[in-house]
Amino acid sequence: MxxxxxxxxxxxxxxxxxxxxxxxxxxxxxxxxxxxxxxxxxxxxxxxxxxxxxxxxxxxxxxxxxxxxxxxxxxxxxxxxxxxxxxxxxxxxxxxxxxxxxxxxxxxxxxxxxxxxxxxxxxxxxxxxxxxxxxxxxxxxxxxxxxxxxxxxxxxxxxxxxxxxxxxxxxxxxxxxxxxxxxxxxxxxxxxxxxxxxxISDQEKVIANPLPAHKDGLYVIFLLSLAIFGFIFVQYFSTIPLYYKEVHKLSEKSIGLLLAMNGFIIFIFEMPLIAYLEKTSISKLGNVIVGFVLTGLSFLLLLITPWSGILIIGMILATLGEMVAFPFGNSFALERSKRGRQGAYMGLYSMAFSLAHIFGHNSGMQFIATYGYDKNWLFMALMAVIGMGLLYYVKWKAVRLDTRML
Structure with missing residues (x-):
């Protein structure tokens, strides 16, 4: 075995x-x-x-x-x-x-x-x-x-x-x-x-009359959804550790172990998981949507019970969401970039996550200070639903236009 x-x-x-x-x-x-x-x-x-x-x-x-x-x-x-x-x-x-x-x-x-x-x-x-x-x-x-x-x-x-x-x-x-x-x-x-x-290997990706990245409407909506995902996910490195300490009274050592579990799970399981998912009929955007679902659920779990064990389950769900959403989101962006200049396309892709870091950490802190932790988790789950809706629209529109990116 x-x-x-x-x-x-x-x-x-x-x-x-x-x-x-x-x-x-x-x-x-x-x-x-x-x-x-x-x-x-x-x-x-x-x-x-x-x-x-x-x-x-x-x-x-x-x-x-x-x-x-x-x-x-x-x-x-x-x-x-x-x-x-x-x-x-x-x-x-x-x-x-x-x-x-x-x-x-x-x-x-x-x-x-x-x-x-x-x-x-x-x-x-x-x-x-x-x-x-x-x-x-x-x-x-x-x-x-x-x-x-x-x-x-x-x-x-x-x-x-x-x-x-x-x-x-x-x-x-x-x-x-x-x-x-x-x-x-x-x-x-x-x-x-x-x-x-x-x-030489990149020549096949060059096409005539490339489409500027910022004029690719579906791509911009896709990046908006990923910025939302990043906005949600960075909470695990800003507001979530505070929640562990202030609400569940975990020590710094325990918090460190919980955060380290994220990297450990990725190291052991991500490559085999992606290799398996690539063989399924689920589209790239479909996998990113699954990542949204898992990450959104990880926040809702925090509202169910005061039992500290739920924190481990939540971290596992969030890590699985990250493992599925990021690689397939990356892959979709690269495939979409064949329509234009790849550098500009991937520059916008990176900028979407930079926006998440600029606004995500501070917004989460301010929301907690004003409304408390529980309402913040509800807000993050709502943001996940909005991000999923945007991705469903991109997926539906791309199918209608018969693109080759799904």
Missing amino acids: LRKMILHYTSSFSGLSREVWWLALITLINRAGAMVIPFLSLYLKDSLGFEVSQVGWIMTSFGLGSFFGSWIGGKLSDLIGYYKVILGSLILSGISFICIQYIHSFWGICIAFFILISIADAARPAFFVALSAYSKPENKTRSLTFIRLAINLGFTAGPALGGLIIAIVGYNGLFWVDGVTCVLAGLVMIKTLNPKKAR
């Missing part, structure tokens, strides 16, 4: 191109090195002495930088090619991480983090376009899932290593390690990936 499970797990990785494996390694190095991010609020408050309100504005500049970087990265991917955008982003963000530790003023930090994240997140749409070029059509969703696996592994290892570095050499060590690992990821890319091969 165990051998069969192991074979099924390993078979879910079969067929992925060598370039996709290298992209995953580059992503893993880069994300594992992003140690500053989990400790950013602590660094700003404890090391630099900023007030909580000031930290909030710095985090807003962080989100705005992500939004701008995603937009400019999509534009540049179409103008100069995704290979140059990714490589430039890795090298320049590495240098920026090293330099930013020497900036201590409030406005200087706001501007510096806006620039840093703009540079770093410019690579996000370029990575999607590169993945499209290096993947066979039938492997795209699994390739995207594999990259997500690398991201999750990096984010799991990063905070643990970051805490160790802070204990040994202090916060400055984080910036040096982040900078060096970004540059290292860039060097690995130079040595392993061939942009000419990517360009």
Whole structure:
């Protein structure tokens, strides 16, 4: 039985191109090195002495930088090619991480983090376009899932290593390690990936008279639904931990274990799950709708009983929703981008999630402060229903227009 499970797990990785494996390694190095991010609020408050309100504005500049970087990265991917955008982003963000530790003023930090994240997140749409070029059509969703696996592994290892570095050499060590690992990821890319091969394999995706991404009405509605999903999901990294502590009286250790369960489930089950779902008759949009349902239910469960065990069930449902919605949403966006310039399409895709980070965390906090936790969970479930409605419309309209994206 165990051998069969192991074979099924390993078979879910079969067929992925060598370039996709290298992209995953580059992503893993880069994300594992992003140690500053989990400790950013602590660094700003404890090391630099900023007030909580000031930290909030710095985090807003962080989100705005992500939004701008995603937009400019999509534009540049179409103008100069995704290979140059990714490589430039890795090298320049590495240098920026090293330099930013020497900036201590409030406005200087706001501007510096806006620039840093703009540079770093410019690579996000370029990575999607590169993945499209290096993947066979039938492997795209699994390739995207594999990259997500690398991201999750990096984010799991990063905070643990970051805490160790802070204990040994202090916060400055984080910036040096982040900078060096970004540059290292860039060097690995130079040595392993061939942009000419990517360009040749990507020729089939170029069409005459490409449709501008912002004029593709169905795509814009699809992105609005994904922004709503992101708005809902980021609650698990802002308001939900507060709910665990203030209502269920969980310790920081227990909260950490609950949040870590998300990454563990993804690491073990996501690739086999996606490999299985790809063989079913469920469409890409159908799977994203399922993700909405599961995530919406995870909030409604919190209203049923004060039993703390429901928190584990809720986290499992939310994780399953994430595992289903994100890879197939990614895949749909890549397929839809064949209608126009892929960089611009994937830039808008990344911007949708940047919006979720800009507004999701703060809105959830304000809603809780005004109406309480229970009403916030009802509001999130309602948002899930609205997002599902938008996706049903896109699915219905796309079928009527006989598109090839479902």
